[in-house]
Amino acid sequence: MFLLFSGTSFKQTSTDPPDTNAKIKSIFIYNFSKYIEWPEQYKKGNFIIGILGEESSLKKELDIMVKARQRENQSFEINLFRSVEQINNCHILFVPEKFSNKISEIKSKIRNQSTLLITEKNGMAKKEAIINFVIVNNKQHFELNVSNAKEHNLKVSSYLASLAIIVE
Amino acid sequence: MKKTLTILYLLVSSLSVFSQIERVEKAYQYLKEQQPEKAKTEIEEATRHSSSKENPQTWYVRGFIYKAIYNKYKDENSMLASESRIEAIRSFEISIKLDKDSLLYVENKANIDYLATSYYNDAIKALNNKSPQSAMEFFDLFTSTIRPYVNQEEIDQKRISFYLALATVYSSLYKSEPDSIQRNAYLNNALSNYDKVLQTDPDNISANYNMGIHYYNQAVDIIFALGYATDLITVNQIQDECVQLFKKALPYMLKAHKLDPDNESTLIGLLGIYFSLNEKEKYLEIKEKLRNLDK
Numbered sequence: 001m002f003l004l005f006s007g008t009s010f011k012q013t014s015t016d017p018p019d020t021n022a023k024i025k026s027i028f029i030y031n032f033s034k035y036i037e038w039p040e041q042y043k044k045g046n047f048i049i050g051i052l053g054e055e056s057s058l059k060k061e062l063d064i065m066v067k068a069r070q071r072e073n074q075s076f077e078i079n080l081f082r083s084v085e086q087i088n089n090c091h092i093l094f095v096p097e098k099f100s101n102k103i104s105e106i107k108s109k110i111r112n113q114s115t116l117l118i119t120e121k122n123g124m125a126k127k128e129a130i131i132n133f134v135i136v137n138n139k140q141h142f143e144l145n146v147s148n149a150k151e152h153n154l155k156v157s158s159y160l161a162s163l164a165i166i167v168e
Numbered sequence: 169m170k171k172t173l174t175i176l177y178l179l180v181s182s183l184s185v186f187s188q189i190e191r192v193e194k195a196y197q198y199l200k201e202q203q204p205e206k207a208k209t210e211i212e213e214a215t216r217h218s219s220s221k222e223n224p225q226t227w228y229v230r231g232f233i234y235k236a237i238y239n240k241y242k243d244e245n246s247m248l249a250s251e252s253r254i255e256a257i258r259s260f261e262i263s264i265k266l267d268k269d270s271l272l273y274v275e276n277k278a279n280i281d282y283l284a285t286s287y288y289n290d291a292i293k294a295l296n297n298k299s300p301q302s303a304m305e306f307f308d309l310f311t312s313t314i315r316p317y318v319n320q321e322e323i324d325q326k327r328i329s330f331y332l333a334l335a336t337v338y339s340s341l342y343k344s345e346p347d348s349i350q351r352n353a354y355l356n357n358a359l360s361n362y363d364k365v366l367q368t369d370p371d372n373i374s375a376n377y378n379m380g381i382h383y384y385n386q387a388v389d390i391i392f393a394l395g396y397a398t399d400l401i402t403v404n405q406i407q408d409e410c411v412q413l414f415k416k417a418l419p420y421m422l423k424a425h426k427l428d429p430d431n432e433s434t435l436i437g438l439l440g441i442y443f444s445l446n447e448k449e450k451y452l453e454i455k456e457k458l459r460n461l462d463k
Contacts, residue, residue, distance in 0.1 A: 015436055015439060015455075015458055017436075017439055017440035017443045017444065018388055018392070018440070019443075020387075020388055020391045020392070020410075020443075020444045021443075021444070021446070023391050023392055023394065024391065024394075024403065024407065026396060027394060027395075027396055027397075027398050027400075027403055028400065028403070030396045030397060031397075031399070031400050031403075034397075064396075065396040068395075068396060069396055069397060135446040137411070138411045138414070138415075138445045138446050138447070139404070139407040139408070139411060139446075140407065140446070160400075163400050163401070163404075
């Protein structure tokens with residue numbers, strides 16, 4: 001048994017593996033904030049990224065990110081919404097897969113807001129999401145629904161659109 | 169006259185033969201009195217003289233003398249100790265070669281074993297001091313010394329243990345090295361030594377597990393080293409690279425799991441790999457196996 005552990009140790013303390021996907025998603029989210037334009041009134045105060053649910057690896061990554069980065073003249077702020085009712089004004093709202101069944105409620109909540117709704121369940125970009133994380137060839141990728149973006153007065157740069165899987 | 173000279177010649181020759189035997193005996197006596205340097209002087213004469221240089225006993229005693237000098241100075245790590253060890257081995261080997269009736273074979277071999285083992289022990293010491301290069305040199309000396317006297321299987325077993333230990337040292341150096349180029353060099357050395365083990369013993373669990381873990385950890389390190397502002401084209405390229413590493417890790421980890429299905433570490437390894445490959449079904453399957461293991 002000694003020899004089994006005589007190499008490098010596994011990078012975790014419990015059975016949960018290190019969340020490489022959360023790190024990659026956080027980089028994507030930062031880039032979304034950079035290559036999408038919000039209306040003027042959203043350019044004042046902090047740039048708010050909301051996450052629906054509990055503490056998660058993604059929130060931890062974003063908490064680190066906000067200390068390191070800024071969006072133009074806005075500081076980042078991460079808000080955790082424990083329920084749909086708690087959702088309030090935010091620039092980006094990330095909805096984990098397990099809350100996908102609440103998407104209609106969420107959509108109602110943010111109907112008149114310029115909120116970039118990001119999901120991670122197959123088919124969501126065809127429904128309410130503007131961006132939907134998908135897996136392609138074992139890699140993190142994203143779908144983009146430009147019409148949904150326009151509905152929320154969000155301008156997606158052509159650069160970002162060129163990298164996405166466009167969903168109509 | 170001619171007859172007198174012949175007798176004289178024979179007498180002198182026999183005297184000189186006798187005197188060479190005396191030299192060997194004297195050398196042995198000095199050795200017993202723990203005066204190896206004096207013993208060395210006597211025996212060197214004996215190894216040069218035609219009457220004694222072909223005698224396996226001469227070289228056997230010479231081997232002992234140099235072995236004693238090696239033992240006397242080995243803790244000083246000196247050149248004298250090093251050279252004495254070489255000479256001791258050479259002496260025992262010559263004794264074996266000259267010993268047509270193999271009367272001294274067992275003793276000669278035992279001494280060569282002893283000295284070869286000292287090389288192996290030095291290799292292990294070097295590993296413990298995290299000096300892999302030195303360790304490899306000593307190990308090579310060990311195998312080249314012992315090779316004519318043991319079967320291949322014995323050497324293979326030693327080789328496996330050594331390469332596993334060497335890979336562990338490189339792995340440890342890799343983890344603590346700040347310079348990225350050197351880190352990669354250490355990682356590659358760790359992997360190549362695990363690979364050497366697998367070439368001899370493809371079912372070695374430790375080597376399979378560690379190959380898998382190293383590829384996996386390499387990819388995880390790359391991802392977590394990414395800056396949050398990394399552009400998405402680069403992120404895509406990095407993901408390509410990391411998927412390849414995760415896929416390299418997978419067959420080794422699957423093999424380790426197959427060899428020991430109830431081993432928690434290999435299941436955790438597979439869990440991480442499938443998670444990072446975004447293979448949800450396989451991830452959940454392994455998660456279930458882990459849960460069942462806990463019961």
